Amino acid sequence: MRLSRLQEENRQLRDRLGKHDLVGSSPAMTKLLAQVERVAASETRVCILGETGTGKELVARAIHEKSGRHENAFVTLNCAAVPAELIESELFGHEKARSRERQPNT
Numbered sequence: 001m002r003l004s005r006l007q008e009e010n011r012q013l014r015d016r017l018g019k020h021d022l023v024g025s026s027p028a029m030t031k032l033l034a035q036v037e038r039v040a041a042s043e044t045r046v047c048i049l050g051e052t053g054t055g056k057e058l059v060a061r062a063i064h065e066k067s068g069r070h071e072n073a074f075v076t077l078n079c080a081a082v083p084a085e086l087i088e089s090e091l092f093g094h095e096k097a098r099s100r101e102r103q104p105n106t
Contacts (some may be wrong), residue, residue, distance in 0.1 A: 032059070040066035051097070056071050 009081050022033060039046055040063045048056045059074060065075045 022058055036062045041061055045068060 022029070022036070024030075036059060046060075046063060048059050050056045060076070061074060064070060077090065079087060
């Protein structure tokens with residue numbers, strides 16, 4: 001019952017938040033929407049670049065919602081807030097280097 005209540009609460013919160021859709025009919029927006037469709041249908045990785053306030057997260061959300069992974073969580077990461085030395089391990093994980101064990105001389 002607890003899981004059922006949590007799922008219902010999650011659904012209600014998602015409905016209350018609504019969708020953050022990309023809108024517009026300019027040639028640039030039409031081109032962007034076509035690119036979103038094309039990328040969402042593939043399994044490729046995407047790097048979205050742009051200045052602050054240009055809607056990079058909206059584009060990422062649109063790709064996610066149209067992709068085969070739309071049932072999974074959408075996670076955002078503000079790369080500017082992560083020190084450059086840590087960004088690789090934040091994105092791809094970190095594995096400690098294995099120390100080489102010395103083999104006994106025989």
